[in-house]
Amino acid sequence: xxxxxxxxxxxxxxxxxxxxxxxxxxxxxxxxxxxxxxxxxxxxxxxxxxxxxxxxxxxxxxxxxxxxxxxxxxxxxxxxxxxxxxxxxxxxxxxxxxxxxxxxxxxxxxxxxxxxxx
Amino acid sequence: xxxxxxxxxxxxxxxxxxxxxxxxxxxxxxxxxxxxxxxxxxxxxxxxxxxxxxxxxxxxxxxxxxxxxxxxxxxxxxxxxxxxxxxxxxxxxxxxxxxxxxxxx
Numbered sequence: 573x574x575x576x577x578x579x580x581x582x583x584x585x586x587x588x589x590x591x592x593x594x595x596x597x598x599x600x601x602x603x604x605x606x607x608x609x610x611x612x613x614x615x616x617x618x619x620x621x622x623x624x625x626x627x628x629x630x631x632x633x634x635x636x637x638x639x640x641x642x643x644x645x646x647x648x649x650x651x652x653x654x655x656x657x658x659x660x661x662x663x664x665x666x667x668x669x670x671x672x673x674x675x676x677x678x679x680x681x682x683x684x685x686x687x688x689x690x
Numbered sequence: 691x692x693x694x695x696x697x698x699x700x701x702x703x704x705x706x707x708x709x710x711x712x713x714x715x716x717x718x719x720x721x722x723x724x725x726x727x728x729x730x731x732x733x734x735x736x737x738x739x740x741x742x743x744x745x746x747x748x749x750x751x752x753x754x755x756x757x758x759x760x761x762x763x764x765x766x767x768x769x770x771x772x773x774x775x776x777x778x779x780x781x782x783x784x785x786x787x788x789x790x791x792x793x794x795x
Contacts (some may be wrong), residue, residue: 596762609734616790617728617734618775632784674724674743674781675781676724676739678745682732
């Protein structure tokens with residue numbers, strides 16, 4: 573069974589940094605693209621970053637230059653380094669596995685809450 | 691950037707109703723369109739990928755159609771467990787979600 577478990581969320585001050593982790597199990601982690609998606613309270617889903625199995629990375633304009641996605645295949649782990657955080661980054665952050673078909677996201681974790689506040 | 695617009699933003703329906711949600715892309719995305727179901731406090735769930743392919747384990751009352759810029763998600767007979775928010779997502783050029791459609795009783 574595919575499992576994705578996020579951790580590392582919490583309260584951080586504006587301008588601060590936080591590193592999220594996602595522990596994967598139940599599949600060959602190194603063979604799959606991986607993503608981070610967030611949802612602010614009362615808002616919709618927003619794609620935050622992607623890393624291909626080959627290591628290429630992608631970001632939307634809203635986080636480019638501030639967030640860095642990375643992976644450690646030996647540990648079946650995905651990471652999101654978030655710097656220069658603002659209140660607008662407050663959200664539940666989900667990790668998701670890239671599906672083999674249609675570039676969809678076929679498995680998701682339960683999410684970890686990041687709150688940016690003074 | 692490709693923008694995704696869903697309609698309606700919310701709808702009220704009853705068990706047994708046929709429900710249709712539409713999604714429009716700001717440019718052609720061919721069939722790179724996926725649909726997700728999201729319930730509060732739960733992980734989002736993939737329903738449909740590549741516009742019309744049913745994800746394994748998803749009930750057949752869910753179906754998707756469309757290509758180019760206009761897409762539809764249909765629930766043929768709404769069940770109690772289907773009350774949730776539904777999102778479309780384009781995967782043609784990076785990834786973008788629609789704003790969501792909340793299906794309420």
